[in-house]
Amino acid sequence: MKTPFWQAVFAIARKDLRAELRSRELVNTMGLFALLSVLIFSFALELDRAARQESISGVLWVTVVFASFLGLNRSLAMERDQGNIDALLLAPIHRNAIFAGKLLGNFLFTLVVGLVLLPVMSLLYNMPLIQPWILVILLLGIAGFATVGTLLATMTVQTRARESLLPIVMLPVALPVLLAVVRSSTAVLNNAPIDDWIAWPQILIVVDVVYLTVCFLLFEYVIES
Amino acid sequence: MNEAPALIETRALVKAYDLLVVLRKLDLHIQRGEFVALLGPNGSGKSTLLKLLSGLTHPTSGTILIGGWELPGEAAAVRSQIGMVSHKTLLYENLTARENLQFFARLYNLANSNERIDALLKQVGLSKRGDSLVRTFSRGMQQRLSIARALLHAPDVLFFDEPYTGLDPDAATTLDDLLIQAQRDGHTIIMTTHELERAARLASRVLILSRGTVGYDAPASNLTASQLAAAYADLTHVAVGS
Numbered sequence: 001m002k003t004p005f006w007q008a009v010f011a012i013a014r015k016d017l018r019a020e021l022r023s024r025e026l027v028n029t030m031g032l033f034a035l036l037s038v039l040i041f042s043f044a045l046e047l048d049r050a051a052r053q054e055s056i057s058g059v060l061w062v063t064v065v066f067a068s069f070l071g072l073n074r075s076l077a078m079e080r081d082q083g084n085i086d087a088l089l090l091a092p093i094h095r096n097a098i099f100a101g102k103l104l105g106n107f108l109f110t111l112v113v114g115l116v117l118l119p120v121m122s123l124l125y126n127m128p129l130i131q132p133w134i135l136v137i138l139l140l141g142i143a144g145f146a147t148v149g150t151l152l153a154t155m156t157v158q159t160r161a162r163e164s165l166l167p168i169v170m171l172p173v174a175l176p177v178l179l180a181v182v183r184s185s186t187a188v189l190n191n192a193p194i195d196d197w198i199a200w201p202q203i204l205i206v207v208d209v210v211y212l213t214v215c216f217l218l219f220e221y222v223i224e225s
Numbered sequence: 226m227n228e229a230p231a232l233i234e235t236r237a238l239v240k241a242y243d244l245l246v247v248l249r250k251l252d253l254h255i256q257r258g259e260f261v262a263l264l265g266p267n268g269s270g271k272s273t274l275l276k277l278l279s280g281l282t283h284p285t286s287g288t289i290l291i292g293g294w295e296l297p298g299e300a301a302a303v304r305s306q307i308g309m310v311s312h313k314t315l316l317y318e319n320l321t322a323r324e325n326l327q328f329f330a331r332l333y334n335l336a337n338s339n340e341r342i343d344a345l346l347k348q349v350g351l352s353k354r355g356d357s358l359v360r361t362f363s364r365g366m367q368q369r370l371s372i373a374r375a376l377l378h379a380p381d382v383l384f385f386d387e388p389y390t391g392l393d394p395d396a397a398t399t400l401d402d403l404l405i406q407a408q409r410d411g412h413t414i415i416m417t418t419h420e421l422e423r424a425a426r427l428a429s430r431v432l433i434l435s436r437g438t439v440g441y442d443a444p445a446s447n448l449t450a451s452q453l454a455a456a457y458a459d460l461t462h463v464a465v466g467s
Contacts (some may be wrong), residue, residue, distance in 0.1 A: 002301050003333065008331070018320060087374070088332070089280075090304055092301055092304040092333065
């Protein structure tokens, strides 16, 4: 009776991508914010070269996280504004297909911003950010943020203060992801021996799996209440 | 009397939000093919009843049966049997009319949906605008597309929640025609509205909700707008011009 799970997931993600390709609302807003943010950090840290090199991974992740807030809010608001979330809930699909579809879209939008940031920051900070391990950490980190962010934005989008509420509820929850990505990317950029930091990406994978499981378990309750 | 089983049935249906009881032990039987106009003042529970019948919210107590399936336990089966049109469009403004319908066709797992989409766009008079973005549509056009979306999976039951909100007279007349056609096509329709004249003219049965229960239930045949207005005023203590 129900539509196959992955068919619904890809339909929702494809719909989000198509709407975004047309309006470019999300990526433009997130991208512009991210570029301005790294520029401001670049000027602010210009006087102290050593501090700038030490803090580059922090700048990268703070920028990615705050840009993702903008995208998450807008992505979920799109479902709420014209009552579209009701149309999704009325369809014979599993509730978690809605979560997975929205998560996939949010992940891709944030990943685009992250991938744009890497060459820009490499240039501005004169650091080799385009490295295989940095890309792996970027993928894992954004997956974690997008997972908790999609669930929490589904909750906060129902409130009037959704823009300010999402960072307040999301940052404490996403702290383990933030810690793991900053520690591991700092170590990679400082050319630390792999044995010293490999535990962080491993922790990141575990945290991502835990978040994904918990969010899948909670989403049906969140969306229906 | 040998009455056919109701397509939509509620038994002792109660919906409360904390201490506020919106529906009180509501019993309802709606037969296949009926066009029911659901009237009542703001806050009388019309929209809540439609949300309950469509599975968008859960009852506090009581039973809901749609086509023999019980809500909320068998919601997945019920969802493919119902279509919903509300005062919100439930459409994506940055997609074209056709893309919106294609998206919902995928969600409803409809095979060979393109022919069906073409036929529906023609039925609602949007054939020439199928590839236009929904955000360029007037309110009336968006509402017609909403109806196409609701009809896409050929549901037995159609819910209309105040569908005339924001429509100009021409668009409202077009919506009248689409509702009449939907009833002729065999859909069972429940429509909430504040427009008593339309309710008397279009529906086959009129219900007035008052204080969380059905206060008036009558066939609409031979019911004039002024009679309905009098019954409405009597029940809700609100004077209404027909």
